[in-house]
Amino acid sequence: MAxxxxxxxxxxxxxxxxxxxxxxxxxxxxxxVTFPELTRVPGSPPHLLGVFAHRGEVIPVVDMxxxxxxxxxxxxxxVLVRLPRGTLALTASSVAGVSPVQGPLEPLGPTGxxxxxxxxxxxxxxxxxxxxxxxxxxxxxxxx
Amino acid sequence: xxxxxxxxxxxxxxxxxxxxxxxxxxxxxIAAPDAACVSARGAFRExxxxxxxxxxxxxxxxxxxxxxxxxxxxxxxxxxxxVARASGGSLRGFVLTRGVLWPLVHLTGFERxxxxxxxxxxxx
Numbered sequence: 001m002a003x004x005x006x007x008x009x010x011x012x013x014x015x016x017x018x019x020x021x022x023x024x025x026x027x028x029x030x031x032x033v034t035f036p037e038l039t040r041v042p043g044s045p046p047h048l049l050g051v052f053a054h055r056g057e058v059i060p061v062v063d064m065x066x067x068x069x070x071x072x073x074x075x076x077x078x079v080l081v082r083l084p085r086g087t088l089a090l091t092a093s094s095v096a097g098v099s100p101v102q103g104p105l106e107p108l109g110p111t112g113x114x115x116x117x118x119x120x121x122x123x124x125x126x127x128x129x130x131x132x133x134x135x136x137x138x139x140x141x142x143x144x
Numbered sequence: 145x146x147x148x149x150x151x152x153x154x155x156x157x158x159x160x161x162x163x164x165x166x167x168x169x170x171x172x173x174i175a176a177p178d179a180a181c182v183s184a185r186g187a188f189r190e191x192x193x194x195x196x197x198x199x200x201x202x203x204x205x206x207x208x209x210x211x212x213x214x215x216x217x218x219x220x221x222x223x224x225x226x227v228a229r230a231s232g233g234s235l236r237g238f239v240l241t242r243g244v245l246w247p248l249v250h251l252t253g254f255e256r257x258x259x260x261x262x263x264x265x266x267x268x
Contacts, residue, residue, distance in 0.1 A: 042187030
């Protein structure tokens, strides 16, 4: 229960990718960028759209919609998620801003990327899935 | 802090609408297409097409659509852990030239990776 209360007091950056809404802890969300033409990485999975150079760092761009089995969001904007091990960009078709998320925030599935998505969560009237950035980073690092 | 890796002499290759770079020191010769090479397009899930073939000193051969030779010394930007295992671990990093990033791969390891894919990537 302590973990739940801690989760609900935290602030999140809430954004949409395709028809779904996601939330990342605000302290990990570095900025929202419009990315340039991407460079495709040979041998990478479809959800890894490519990379771009940003302030001397090569940043991979991940389409959350493709990652969870949907169709590409087709957006040129992304939320930069900065972790001690590196930065990744998550495509965002819309950004709602920073707000708390309410809900039990349990893993949305037993396997795959859904282990690192928690819910059901509510941000205002929106249904959101909360991203565990470290877990997502681990998951993606194993896949490409 | 470790000094940034550098590469002196690079083959900048076009593979469909994608880009690849190889260190010139990886390439022993550039040859015409033949049935023994594998197409780099396989790494991008595209149908094989080869115009030029890069050959290592030990005979590994990878086909590309076109290439330019860059004699500059370029810094190698390290790959993110998210992509470090791409192409069977043959990705060395990225070079920034001509205003865009180019994935820099080890030619020998990349050829092994392409052969492992099998299917449409093989042959010219």
